[in-house]
Amino acid sequence: MFSLSSTVQPQVTVPLSHLINAFHSPKSTSSSVSASVSQNQHRDVIPEHEAPSNEPVLNLRDLGLSELKIGQIDQLVDSLLPGICKGKNISSHWHTSHVSAQSFFENKYGYIDVFSTLRSSCLYRQHSRTLKSICSDLQYWPVFIQSRSFKTLKSRTRRLQSTSERLAETQYIAPSFVKGFLLRDRGSDVETLDKLMKTKNIPEAHQDAFKTGFAEGFLKAQALTQKTNDSLRRTRLILFVLLLLGIYGLLKNPFLSVRFRTTTGLDSAVDPVQMKNVTFEHVKGVEEAKQELQEVVEFLKNPQKFTVLGGKLPKGILLVGPPGTGKTLLARAVAGEADVPFYYASGSEFDEMFVGVGASRIRNLFREAKANAPCVIFIDELDSVGGKRIESPMHPYSRQTINQLLAEMDGFKPNEGVIIIGATNFPEALDNALIRPGRFDMQVTVPRPDVRGRTEILKWYLNKIKFDQSVDPEIIARGTVGFSGAELENLVNQAALKAAVDGKEMVTMKELEFSKDKILMGPERRSVEIDNKNKTITAYHESGHAIIAYYTKDAMPINKATIMPRGPTLGHVSLLPENDRWNETRAQLLAQMDVSMGGRVAEELIFGTDHITTGASSDFDNATKIAKWMVTKFGMSEKLGVMTYSDTGKLSPETQSAIEQEIRILLKDSYERAKHILKTHAKEHKNLAEALLTYETLDAKEIQIVLEGKKLELR
Ligand SMILES: Nc1ncnc2c1ncn2[C@@H]1O[C@H](COP(=O)(O)OP(=O)(O)OP(=O)(O)O)[C@@H](O)[C@H]1O
Numbered sequence: 001m002f003s004l005s006s007t008v009q010p011q012v013t014v015p016l017s018h019l020i021n022a023f024h025s026p027k028s029t030s031s032s033v034s035a036s037v038s039q040n041q042h043r044d045v046i047p048e049h050e051a052p053s054n055e056p057v058l059n060l061r062d063l064g065l066s067e068l069k070i071g072q073i074d075q076l077v078d079s080l081l082p083g084i085c086k087g088k089n090i091s092s093h094w095h096t097s098h099v100s101a102q103s104f105f106e107n108k109y110g111y112i113d114v115f116s117t118l119r120s121s122c123l124y125r126q127h128s129r130t131l132k133s134i135c136s137d138l139q140y141w142p143v144f145i146q147s148r149s150f151k152t153l154k155s156r157t158r159r160l161q162s163t164s165e166r167l168a169e170t171q172y173i174a175p176s177f178v179k180g181f182l183l184r185d186r187g188s189d190v191e192t193l194d195k196l197m198k199t200k201n202i203p204e205a206h207q208d209a210f211k212t213g214f215a216e217g218f219l220k221a222q223a224l225t226q227k228t229n230d231s232l233r234r235t236r237l238i239l240f241v242l243l244l245l246g247i248y249g250l251l252k253n254p255f256l257s258v259r260f261r262t263t264t265g266l267d268s269a270v271d272p273v274q275m276k277n278v279t280f281e282h283v284k285g286v287e288e289a290k291q292e293l294q295e296v297v298e299f300l301k302n303p304q305k306f307t308v309l310g311g312k313l314p315k316g317i318l319l320v321g322p323p324g325t326g327k328t329l330l331a332r333a334v335a336g337e338a339d340v341p342f343y344y345a346s347g348s349e350f351d352e353m354f355v356g357v358g359a360s361r362i363r364n365l366f367r368e369a370k371a372n373a374p375c376v377i378f379i380d381e382l383d384s385v386g387g388k389r390i391e392s393p394m395h396p397y398s399r400q401t402i403n404q405l406l407a408e409m410d411g412f413k414p415n416e417g418v419i420i421i422g423a424t425n426f427p428e429a430l431d432n433a434l435i436r437p438g439r440f441d442m443q444v445t446v447p448r449p450d451v452r453g454r455t456e457i458l459k460w461y462l463n464k465i466k467f468d469q470s471v472d473p474e475i476i477a478r479g480t481v482g483f484s485g486a487e488l489e490n491l492v493n494q495a496a497l498k499a500a501v502d503g504k505e506m507v508t509m510k511e512l513e514f515s516k517d518k519i520l521m522g523p524e525r526r527s528v529e530i531d532n533k534n535k536t537i538t539a540y541h542e543s544g545h546a547i548i549a550y551y552t553k554d555a556m557p558i559n560k561a562t563i564m565p566r567g568p569t570l571g572h573v574s575l576l577p578e579n580d581r582w583n584e585t586r587a588q589l590l591a592q593m594d595v596s597m598g599g600r601v602a603e604e605l606i607f608g609t610d611h612i613t614t615g616a617s618s619d620f621d622n623a624t625k626i627a628k629w630m631v632t633k634f635g636m637s638e639k640l641g642v643m644t645y646s647d648t649g650k651l652s653p654e655t656q657s658a659i660e661q662e663i664r665i666l667l668k669d670s671y672e673r674a675k676h677i678l679k680t681h682a683k684e685h686k687n688l689a690e691a692l693l694t695y696e697t698l699d700a701k702e703i704q705i706v707l708e709g710k711k712l713e714l715r
C-alpha cells in the first residue's frame with residue numbers, strides 16, 4: 001500500500017487487505033468493496049463484472065506467488081496498481097470510457113489506464129474472472145498515474161519510464177537520478193531477476209507482472225534513498241551556513257573580537273573607527289589644547305599643503321594631564337574634525353608576558369594605519385608601553401615593545417599622513433628616546449579645568465538632562481575646584497540619578513549640591529544615630545565657622561552649612577571662592593585660619609573649657625598648615641624674613657625654634673580674633689546653631705536670613 005503525493009488528485013486509499021482478499025476470494029472482496037462505495041457511484045459507467053458465484057476461488061498458490069512474503073505482495077500489488085493511494089474517504093469516482101489504446105489514453109489524460117494494462121496482461125487472460133471482478137470494483141475509484149510524456153509504444157521500458165516519471169513528479173526526485181537509472185546497463189539486473197524467478201518457480205505467465213513489480217519496488221527504494229540523501233545534504237548545508245554565521249558574529253562582536261585578539265596575539269586592535277560624531281565642540285574647558293591641536297587637524301585634512309611649503313609636522317603628539325581631563329576625547333576630536341580613521345590602542349595592551357607579542361601588535365597597528373593614511377593612531381597610557389626601560393620580571397619583553405614602537409615611528413616619513421597621539425599622566429616616566437625630536441616631539445598639556453571651564457563642562461552635561469531653570473552651573477563650578485571633566489560629568493549624572501530616586505521631574509540645585517558633597521566627602525550617613533548632645537555640639541561648632549566666615553572681610557563667601565554626617569565628618573561648612581585663586585593675599589590666608597579656629601572657639605565659649613571635643617583636629621591641621629607656609633614658604637613673617645625654609649629638619653635649632661614660635665604666634669592671634677568675633681555675635685551664633693538643629697542644612701541665602709535676625713520660612 002502506498003500513497004501518492006498531493007500532486008495527484010484526488011487521493012484514495014485501498015487497504016491492502018482488500019486486495020489480498022480480492023486475490024484470495026474475489027467474491028467477498030468485490031462485494032464488500034463495492035458496498036462501501038456503491039452509494040456514491042454514478043452509474044453512468046458500465047459495470048463490467050458479473051456475479052462471481054460459480055467462479056473458482058483463486059489464491060496466491062494459484063497465482064504462483066505462494067512463496068511471496070506479505071511485504072513482497074505489497075510491492076507486487078503496488079506495481080500492478082500503482083495509482084491506488086491512501087485517503088480518508090472516496091470523494092469522487094473515475095469516469096471511464098472505452099479507450100482505443102492505452103498509449104492513447106495516457107497521452108490524452110496524462111496517466112496510465114491501469115485497468116487496460118491489467119486487462120492486456122496474460123495474468124488477466126488466465127484469471128480473467130477474478131481480475132475482472134477486482135477491476136470492476138476498482139474502476140469506481142480514481143486511480144491516477146501521472147505520466148505526461150508522449151507515448152506511442154507500449155513496452156516494458158516505456159512502462160518503467162512512465163513509472164519513474166511518476167515518481168519523479170510525485171516525490172520531487174531530481175530527474176537526473178531517473179535518467180541515470182534508465183540509462184544504466186540493466187543486463188545483470190535482468191539476469192538476476194530471471195534467476196530469481198526460476199528459483200521461485202514463477203510461471204511464465206506471471207513473470208511479466210512480477211518483473212514490473214520488482215523493478216518498481218527497486219525504484220521506490222532508490223527514490224527513498226535519494227530523498228534521504230537530499231534531506232541530509234540540506235541539513236549539512238544549513239549547519240554550514242549556521243557555522244559561517246556564528247564565526248562572522250564572533251568576529252563582529254567587539255567584546256569577543258578583542259578577546260579573540262588578546263588570546264591569539266596575532267592581531268592588535270587594528271580596527272579603525274570613524275570619528276565623525278566627535279568634534280572639538282564636545283571638549284570643553286581646554287581651549288589652549290584645542291588651539292594647539294587645530295594645526296594637526298589642518299595637516300590631516302590636507303597633508304600636501306604642508307609638504308609644498310616644506311614644513312614638517314611632529315609625528316607624535318603627547319597629551320599630558322591628570323586622569324579624566326579629556327585626553328582621549330581630544331584625540332578622538334582631532335580625528336573627527338579631520339574626518340580620518342581613528343586607531344585606538346591602550347599601552348597596556350602591548351605589555352605582554354610573551355616574547356614578541358607586544359612588538360607584533362605594534363607592527364600590525366602601524367601597518368594597518370599606514371595603509372589607511374591619513375589617520376590618527378591614539379596610544380592611551382603611553383607610559384605603560386613607553387615607560388623607562390625598567391627590566392622587571394613582570395614585564396620581561398617591554399624593551400622589545402618599546403624598540404618596536406621607536407622603529408615604527410622612525411620608519412615613516414613625517415608627511416605620510418599618520419599622526420600618533422599618545423596620552424600619559426606621568427610624562428616624567430616616559431623613556432627619553434620616545435620624547436626626543438622626531439618621535440613624540442610635541443607636548444600638549446591638558447590641565448584640570450578652571451572655574452570657567454568647569455562651568456562650560458557642567459552646562460554641556462546639564463543640557464543632556466532635564467534641569468530646573470533655577471540651577472546655576474557657575475555656583476557648582478565654584479565649589480568644585482580641582483574636579484576633572486570626567487568628575488563633573490559624573491556629578492551631573494549622580495544628580496540626575498538622585499532626582500530620579502526621589503521621584504522628581506527635574507534636577508535642581510539641591511541634587512547637584514548633594515552629589516557634589518557625595519563626591520567630595522563620601523555618602524551621607526543618615527543611618528547614624530547621633531544623640532542630641534553631640535548634635536548640639538556640632539551645630540554650635542559649625543555655626544562658629546560660619547559666623548567667622550560671614551563677619552571676616554577677606555574670608556570666602558559661605559555656600560552652605562550642615563550638621564548631616566557625611567563620610568568621616570559630623571558636619572561641615574563649605575565656602576565658595578568667587579574665582580579660582582591663583583594667588584592669595586596675607587589677609588585671605590589669615591581669614592582662612594580664623595574660620596578654621598571658629599569651631600573650637602565656639603565649643604569653648606558655649607560649653608566651657610572642660611567640654612571641648614576632638615572634633616577640631618582637622619581644623620587645626622588646616623590652620624597650622626597655612627601658618628607654616630606663611631612662615632617657611634611665602635616669606636610672610638617679619639621675624640624670619642623673606643626666605644624659604646624647605647627642609648626644616650636640616651636647619652639650626654635656633655632657626656627651627658624661631659619658625660615654631662612664629663607659627664604659634666600666628667595661630668594664637670588667629671584664635672583670639674575668632675574668639676572676639678564670636679563673643680561679639682553671640683546672638684547670631686545661637687540663632688544659627690538653633691536653625692541648624694531644626695533644618696540640618698542651610699544654604700547661603702538661608703544663613704543670611706538667620707544672621708539678619710529674620711525668621712526662616714518653614715520648609
Ligand atoms: N574637557 C572635557 N569636556 C567634556 N567632557 C569631558 C572633558 N574631560 C573629560 N570629559 C568626559 O570624561 C570622559 C573621560 O575622559 P577621557 O577618557 O577623555 O579622559 P582621559 O584624560 O583620557 O583620562 P585617562 O587619562 O584616565 O585616560 C570623557 O569621555 C568625557 O565624557
Ligand SMILES: [Zn+2]
Pocket residue numbers: 541545599600615616619
Ligand atoms: Zn570644624
